[in-house]
Amino acid sequence: AQSVTQPDIHITVSEGASLELRCNYSYGATPYLFWYVQSPGQGLQLLLKYFSGDTLVQGIKGFEAEFKRSQSSFNLRKPSVHWSDAAEYFCAVGAGWEYGNKLVFGAGTILRVKS
Amino acid sequence: ETGVTQSPTHLIKTRGQQVTLRCSSQSGHNTVSWYQQALGQGPQFIFQYYREEENGRGNFPPRFSGLQFPNYSSELNVNALELDDSALYLCASSLEHTGELFFGEGSRLTVL
Numbered sequence: 001a002q003s004v005t006q007p008d009i010h011i012t013v014s015e016g017a018s019l020e021l022r023c024n025y026s027y028g029a030t031p032y033l034f035w036y037v038q039s040p041g042q043g044l045q046l047l048l049k050y051f052s053g054d055t056l057v058q059g060i061k062g063f064e065a066e067f068k069r070s071q072s073s074f075n076l077r078k079p080s081v082h083w084s085d086a087a088e089y090f091c092a093v094g095a096g097w098e099y100g101n102k103l104v105f106g107a108g109t110i111l112r113v114k115s
Numbered sequence: 116e117t118g119v120t121q122s123p124t125h126l127i128k129t130r131g132q133q134v135t136l137r138c139s140s141q142s143g144h145n146t147v148s149w150y151q152q153a154l155g156q157g158p159q160f161i162f163q164y165y166r167e168e169e170n171g172r173g174n175f176p177p178r179f180s181g182l183q184f185p186n187y188s189s190e191l192n193v194n195a196l197e198l199d200d201s202a203l204y205l206c207a208s209s210l211e212h213t214g215e216l217f218f219g220e221g222s223r224l225t226v227l
Contacts, residue, residue, distance in 0.1 A: 004157075032214040034214075034215075036218075041220075042220055042221075043119075043205055043218040043219050043220040043221050044158070044205065044207075044218040045218070046215065046216075046217070049214070049215060051214065090157050090158070092157075094214045096214055101146065101148065101163050101170070101171060101209065101214060101216075102148075102160045102163070102171055102173065103148075103150075103158075103160060103216065104160070105157030105158050105159070106157050107155075107156055107157050108156075108157050
């Protein structure tokens with residue numbers, strides 16, 4: 001069965017500082033990996049995804065993530081955080097269409113940005 | 116391009132009642148999934164519909180049921196509501212054979 005662990009419940013960074021949000025997954029085959037962002041009272045917005053190929057993927061809003069198979073990780077990074085990045089971030093793993101397209105989400109990491 | 120829309124945005128029910136939530140998929144998308152997000156948790160997969168049939172189901176009891184219509188819109192029905200059903204219910208649409216989901220803003224259900 002798939003599972004996702006986001007070890008950090010809350011992270012606080014200063015505006016302009018770099019950011020790394022951790023994500024570890026468990027899945028027997030090559031996973032589909034996603035990062036979503038959720039602002040208060042809103043739905044989920046896709047930041048980036050990894051299906052195959054280059055293990056460093058670029059997303060929207062200046063975010064990137066690196067797939068490391070040996071560490072079962074898919075950490076999200078941003079070189080310089082803006083106050084508008086404050087939100088909750090979810091990592092998710094999917095098995096693909098053949099398995100009902102189900103996504104398994106982590107519990108989320110709340111990002112606070114201090115000025 | 117019209118995104119995923121859900122209705123109602125908020126509703127309050129009492130224990131034992133029934134609720135229907137609605138979702139219109141993004142233009143061109145033929146697959147709809149439903150997720151439950153309890154407060155402080157990540158979303159949990161309820162089920163997915165493709166070509167008007169259930170195409171995958173998570174660990175939810177049969178009182179959670181759904182429909183997909185020929186125009187690809189969908190309904191989530193929950194019978195015999197329990198207090199623990201209080202949550203944000205998210206609908207997501209996608210194209211068949213792709214893993215990328217596009218989410219709506221959700222319907223927040225409160226059960227008293």
